[in-house]
Amino acid sequence: xxSLLKRQLNKYLSKEERESEGMxxxxxxxxxxxxxxxxxxxxxQRAMKISSDELSEANAKLRKEGKRQQKIIExxxxxxxxxxxxxxxxxxxxxxxxxISDFIEKQSKEISRKNxxxxxxxxxxEQKNQVLSDYAHMVSxxxxxxxxxxxxxxxxxxxxxxxxxNEECSVKFGMILQNVExxxxxxxxxxxxxxxxxxxxxxxxxxxHHLVSEINQxxxxxxxxxxxxxxxxxxxLGDKFRLQQLFQNIIQNAIKSIDKESGKIEIGVQxxxxxxxxxIRDNGKGILLKHHQKIFQxxxxxxxxxxxxxxxxxxxxxxxxxxxxxxxxxxxxxxxxTFYFTLPxx
Numbered sequence: 001x002x003s004l005l006k007r008q009l010n011k012y013l014s015k016e017e018r019e020s021e022g023m024x025x026x027x028x029x030x031x032x033x034x035x036x037x038x039x040x041x042x043x044x045q046r047a048m049k050i051s052s053d054e055l056s057e058a059n060a061k062l063r064k065e066g067k068r069q070q071k072i073i074e075x076x077x078x079x080x081x082x083x084x085x086x087x088x089x090x091x092x093x094x095x096x097x098x099x100i101s102d103f104i105e106k107q108s109k110e111i112s113r114k115n116x117x118x119x120x121x122x123x124x125x126e127q128k129n130q131v132l133s134d135y136a137h138m139v140s141x142x143x144x145x146x147x148x149x150x151x152x153x154x155x156x157x158x159x160x161x162x163x164x165x166n167e168e169c170s171v172k173f174g175m176i177l178q179n180v181e182x183x184x185x186x187x188x189x190x191x192x193x194x195x196x197x198x199x200x201x202x203x204x205x206x207x208x209h210h211l212v213s214e215i216n217q218x219x220x221x222x223x224x225x226x227x228x229x230x231x232x233x234x235x236x237l238g239d240k241f242r243l244q245q246l247f248q249n250i251i252q253n254a255i256k257s258i259d260k261e262s263g264k265i266e267i268g269v270q271x272x273x274x275x276x277x278x279x280i281r282d283n284g285k286g287i288l289l290k291h292h293q294k295i296f297q298x299x300x301x302x303x304x305x306x307x308x309x310x311x312x313x314x315x316x317x318x319x320x321x322x323x324x325x326x327x328x329x330x331x332x333x334x335x336x337x338t339f340y341f342t343l344p345x346x
Contacts, residue, residue: 151180206240209233215248225263246319249312250280250339257284275342286333
């Protein structure tokens with residue numbers, strides 16, 4: 001029996017009244033009501049506890065999901081802000097999805113238009129380069145023809161009038177022929193310079209060690225100058241004519257620079273990861289620092305040499321650039337100069 005009900009019965013009813021049959025039936029019904037009520041209370045408490053736990057768990061999940069959604073919103077805001085366009089008055093105009101799509105479409109069309117213009121410009125440039133190349137060859141031929149005539153006429157005059165020509169005239173004829181030769185070299189140099197990066201040549205493996213040895217045999221090298229190849233030069237994929245001009249022009253420059261009784265020219269190479277680094281070193285006059293960049297410009301000369309055209313090293317620079325290499329030099333006045341240049345392995 002419910003403890004509260006039992007205390008109340010003991011307080012207000014006698015023992016006989018409590019134990020009578022009718023009272024027993026009544027008390028059993030009341031006690032059952034108490035028990036049902038307690039069960040309901042207990043069930044309610046249990047249900048409330050379960051609901052509270054579930055609610056707490058649900059709240060935790062909602063807070064976690066809320067934070068995740070907030071991060072997504074922040075990321076979206078950052079992305080949208082990056083697509084903001086500024087109006088002429090510097091007021092930011094936020095693009096809608098449709099506006100963004102329209103903007104991207106316009107940009108794509110603009111890129112296509114510019115690519116088309118670029119292709120047309122490249123085609124036009126190729127045509128102009130071809131015209132320039134043809135013009136250079138034509139001018140070279142037209143200019144060299146009278147030079148060859150002058151050279152032939154001078155030699156005929158000298159041969160036909162050998163007994164009449166005195167020493168002074170002979171010297172002047174020599175000066176004429178020397179200038180004719182210089183003009184011929186100048187025209188050839190200009191032609192080579194204008195076409196060195198335009199003419200198409202077949203690339204194949206070139207043995208540089210053999211090539212440089214051939215160059216040294218073909219050049220006029222004074223007896224007091226010794227040329228040595230310090231390391232075995234590699235074979236490279238390239239154009240033999242261009243590579244020959246590259247080495248030959250630097251070697252000729254070194255020969256001209258030597259003013260000592262015993263001249264030395266050393267040629268060597270160092271292997272790097274992606275390229276070969278070549279050097280050509282001489283013990284000549286040396287080059288002042290202020291001339292280090294100037295000498296690679298066309299028609300630039302650092303001394304009053306009547307035979308120099310000022311084109312040789314500019315051609316060297318153009319060939320190195322053609323092969324995506326670099327060229328530089330170190331020098332000390334009175335002690336010599338070292339030219340360095342790189343050529344890619346592939």
